[in-house]
Amino acid sequence: MKMRWLSDLFGVNMPSTYLFATTDIGIEDLAAKEVSSLLNIRGTSVEITTGRVYFRAKESDIITLNYWSRTLNKIYILLAREGIESLSDIYRIAKSIDYTAYIAKNQRFAVRAERHGFHNFTSIDIARVVGQAIIDSYLDSQGHRLKVDLEEPDVEIYCMLRNQELIIGVNTSGFSLHKRNYRVYNHPAALKTTLAAAMIMLSNWDSKSGFIDPMCGGGTIVIEAALIARNIAPGIYRKQFAFTKLPMFTYVDMDDLKSKFMSLANTSYYPIEGIDISPYHLEGAIMNAMSAGVDDTIVFKVGDARKLRDYIDFEPRVIVTNPPYGIRMHHRNLQKLYHDFIFSVKEIPDVTIVVITAASREMRQIVSKADLELVHARKVLHGKLNSEILVFNT
Numbered sequence: 001m002k003m004r005w006l007s008d009l010f011g012v013n014m015p016s017t018y019l020f021a022t023t024d025i026g027i028e029d030l031a032a033k034e035v036s037s038l039l040n041i042r043g044t045s046v047e048i049t050t051g052r053v054y055f056r057a058k059e060s061d062i063i064t065l066n067y068w069s070r071t072l073n074k075i076y077i078l079l080a081r082e083g084i085e086s087l088s089d090i091y092r093i094a095k096s097i098d099y100t101a102y103i104a105k106n107q108r109f110a111v112r113a114e115r116h117g118f119h120n121f122t123s124i125d126i127a128r129v130v131g132q133a134i135i136d137s138y139l140d141s142q143g144h145r146l147k148v149d150l151e152e153p154d155v156e157i158y159c160m161l162r163n164q165e166l167i168i169g170v171n172t173s174g175f176s177l178h179k180r181n182y183r184v185y186n187h188p189a190a191l192k193t194t195l196a197a198a199m200i201m202l203s204n205w206d207s208k209s210g211f212i213d214p215m216c217g218g219g220t221i222v223i224e225a226a227l228i229a230r231n232i233a234p235g236i237y238r239k240q241f242a243f244t245k246l247p248m249f250t251y252v253d254m255d256d257l258k259s260k261f262m263s264l265a266n267t268s269y270y271p272i273e274g275i276d277i278s279p280y281h282l283e284g285a286i287m288n289a290m291s292a293g294v295d296d297t298i299v300f301k302v303g304d305a306r307k308l309r310d311y312i313d314f315e316p317r318v319i320v321t322n323p324p325y326g327i328r329m330h331h332r333n334l335q336k337l338y339h340d341f342i343f344s345v346k347e348i349p350d351v352t353i354v355v356i357t358a359a360s361r362e363m364r365q366i367v368s369k370a371d372l373e374l375v376h377a378r379k380v381l382h383g384k385l386n387s388e389i390l391v392f393n394t
């Protein structure tokens, strides 16, 4: 994907800055890989910590990442990353930052703070102290007192204290990017779009061979697959990005940018199929695919994952799925469903299967019983549920 017009817009000598992005716990390496590939960063220049990736980038990359990343939740401009001992250290660090490039005089800001570890102050204290430091810093440099708006700020400053490490950043995304804004039907057990994209990455799907989600629910996995195959920016349906309010981006014509991104999409044929046993959920999946503009790319049908051969139109090379976890299901029924699904998949040769489940012990037992080769396993956090992504081959 080449987006030379972004360099034209910002000039070749556009300033570079440190960014960091949040992602889901367990897929940080995939997020780092995605950032490297979107921004053409070589080697080990993306640092990984729990749920976060750090890297150096150009200012225009903020736009690229917000629109094009599929595994990131929020992207921030890094203002400070330092060790602290006390609240007064936090004030001192926050006060030493020049905020004029990020908050215009007529804009209102809010500080959102998060804290992990043992401290003798709360995250509310951090937000209060940093808020005061921002006002004082601006007053010193500009002679102007900034206003705070905790409900609808123009600019959101984020502070995170993890043990002794303080991070201060400017939120360029707004609400989490996993909210793509194409979901019009909310499946009760919907998968996070970022995890769906991570699973597709792990499948090494080439976009040309057959791709199936045989328990597709509201269609998240097949819709993400169609967006990847057609080179559609996942952020294209969002109405809001926080970066649009940052002074450095106010002159960017967002409508023009959006139509340029849209022009990169292709309309080729891709063999993608979504199957679910519930006609109701399938109806929802079709509505979601229509809303994402990829209903013509996916074949949806009511079917049974336990008898896959009876429903598929082509030999899939990749099956990516999020089966029920058994939360509202009797344990024996869950084991039976996993058993019948795995043994039905086993009949299809040369398939890579990627599964996410919170009942991974049960899934692992059946995969081993079916004598399928488990090639990869990783623990991920899906909402609050400890889950596992398993990759195996027939």
Ligand SMILES: C[S@@+](CC[C@H](N)C(=O)[O-])C[C@H]1O[C@@H](n2cnc3c(N)ncnc32)[C@H](O)[C@@H]1O
Pocket (backbone or CB within 6 Å): 187, 189, 190, 191, 192, 214, 215, 216, 217, 218, 219, 220, 221, 275, 276, 277, 278, 281, 303, 304, 305, 306, 322, 323, 324, 325, 337
């Ligand atoms: C966890 S949900 C999938 C949610 C989906 N990934 C999403 O984001 O909306 C599991 C789905 O499996 C479906 N299902 C259960 N048993 C099935 C079977 N034997 N064949 C096909 N689908 C089945 C359920 O109807 C449910 O929609």
